[in-house]
Amino acid sequence: MKDPHDIILKPIITEQSMEDTMLGKYTFVVAKHATKTEIGKACELLFGVKVKKVNTMHLIGKKRRMGKTSGRTSSWKKAVVTIDLDPEVGEYALPGGKTGTSAKRYKTEIAEFGFGQ
Numbered sequence: 001m002k003d004p005h006d007i008i009l010k011p012i013i014t015e016q017s018m019e020d021t022m023l024g025k026y027t028f029v030v031a032k033h034a035t036k037t038e039i040g041k042a043c044e045l046l047f048g049v050k051v052k053k054v055n056t057m058h059l060i061g062k063k064r065r066m067g068k069t070s071g072r073t074s075s076w077k078k079a080v081v082t083i084d085l086d087p088e089v090g091e092y093a094l095p096g097g098k099t100g101t102s103a104k105r106y107k108t109e110i111a112e113f114g115f116g117q
Contacts, residue, residue: 004042007034012078024085026110030056032077039079043110050084050106083110 012027040051061073
């Protein structure tokens with residue numbers, strides 16, 4: 001299994017991404033080889049949240065020139081992770097036909113990296 005710190009590299013903190021945090025969407029730079037399921041599991045392990053959806057996109061590097069030579073900056077992968085803002089309380093059956101409930105296991109926001117609502 002891959003280390004979650006190798007999958008999620010850093011957050012993207014912009015005006016738009018900060019507005020999306022109110023909707024439960026967090027934006028990260030992730031490893032190019034990471035899949036959606038790996039990104040979702042890494043977020044759940046690192047931040048203790050319940051991931052509902054992961055959207056990914058590959059971004060091609062921009063063209064840059066230094067004098068007469070031209071090249072590109074490196075390409076990267078971006079992921080928008082949607083978390084569950086209202087995780088359901090877990091219910092389970094007890095002996096004797098009764099039902100028990102457990103407290104919410106998941107957080108409703110990611111407070112690390114300066115994210116906040």
